[in-house]
Amino acid sequence: MTQPTYTDFYTIIPFLILIASACLLLVAELFIPKGRKGVVAFLSALGIAAALGFALTQIGASGVGFSGMTKLDGFSAYANILLLISGLLSIALAYGYIKRIGAERGEYYILLLFSLAGMMLMAQAGDLIVVFIALELLSIPLYVLSAISRKAKAEEAGIKYFLLGAFASGFIVYGTALVFGATGTTNLSAIVAKAADGANLGLLAIGAALILVGLGYKFAAVPFHMWTPDVYEGAPTSVTAFMAAGAKIAGLVALFRVFVTAFQPLAADMTNVFWALSAVTMIVGNLIAVTQTNVKRMLAYSAIAHAGYILMAFVPYGNPQVAATAIAAGLFHLAAYVIANFGSWGVVIALEKAEGKGLEIADYAGLSKKHPALALAMTVFMISLFGFPPTVGMVGKFYLFRSALEGGFPGLAVIGVIMSLVSAFYYLRIVVNMYMKDGDPEAEREPWLNFTIGLTAIATVVLGLIPQYLFLLAYNATLR
């Protein structure tokens, strides 16, 4: 056995900082008096900011830690930065909101830190055992967070998320067992070598399929999406925003990592599976979103539909000429989705009343007269999710559709374009309500909330006008 060295720890420094600050805060929180738990929010944000500082210095670095258990490369650096920014935005959204709904507890931020650490470990996993542990580290705090307000609906969201999440974990563990049975190893790089060297490819394919099912639950691909609208609606909105961004990033980057690294030999079969999964997810997500009247449920189906768009990037993963740009497009659109996601959930939080009212689309009527800035920001987010210029969402969808065409899947690109047009109906319905109908909506004015909404709105437009730097970052992040 070799002792772990500094190089091993260096590969996961941002993760270690998050875990250390969460453990310290768990103790320190005891000495912070009730009613002043906002201090924990600032300390947690400080921990995330420190981790973000280290993550930024790791751009371009590469390495393998703990005998291949963890990996540091451009891909993990990109995912870490995106996740840490999501963490900061989640804290900013939660700060005033959980006070308002009477759920202000110090544990909220600590659980968020633990969950965030798990998400980052997902992106850095070099072994299926790490994928599993990271998945549980991200999920278990999220189950608690969903139910943290202790209202009947939140408890229901918690138990539903828990049961389906644990069910999905069962699939991942059993899939891993079969992959281990087929190859005799759980290391992602070693699986490829063994698969080329006379492993049982049938067993490997069944294992990979079970892992895909389990991860599909996590990032809410159809037909594994049933929990999503219920959990997104029932959980406190700030938790929903964190879940919709973080859990989706983590699930998708783990899928990229596992399939591109380990299951390359199965690419020929898996391409068809991903094609079908992407098409069904886009179609079902967008069509059901049209019928929703509750904004939280509508955004939940919109999140499902976006998982479908990003899955498009997986379809050509076995084709080396296209795979790099396709995955870069997927990572780019993931960032575009995350920014618009936090902004739109921020607006939902601003309009939500303490007793859970103010969540119907009709409640947005007349927002442009009373709160023109808020209405303008929501319009920007809706346009970006729909994919219309000059927003970053349009650029992301353009890259995705182009990579689908280059990969030789024009049918999928056509489905994507048609479903984007369908999505215009429900995204623009909110805009129409805000600008063309009369109403008297009340919006909360909380400085951190306004800051988050403003920042994400500006980022959506600015990154839409100058996307090349983000795309370069995403391109350097692809696994080769």
Next chain:
Amino acid sequence: MVSVNYYVALSAILFSIGALGVLSRRNTLIVFMSIELMLNAANLAFVAYARTYDTFSGQIFAFFVIAIAAAEVAIGLALVVEIYKSRNNVNIDDVNSLHG
């Protein structure tokens, strides 16, 4: 020595029973036990394969699964208790105030 295929077949049967249990049973606690059955089916497969390949890593994985399943139990039972306190019932069909 018993062939590994028998162990794997048994684990596949246990996993299927667990998955069917999750999909068909309505009592939260039974659903929960079915999930545990799925995880333990995976453990059986891990240990059986570890013996075939003569490596420890499969057994170590099984230990990790056991530890994490225990953490899941702690959270899951806490949620079930909360649900029971507010509704006097742990039937999944009665926990359905959220729908679109």
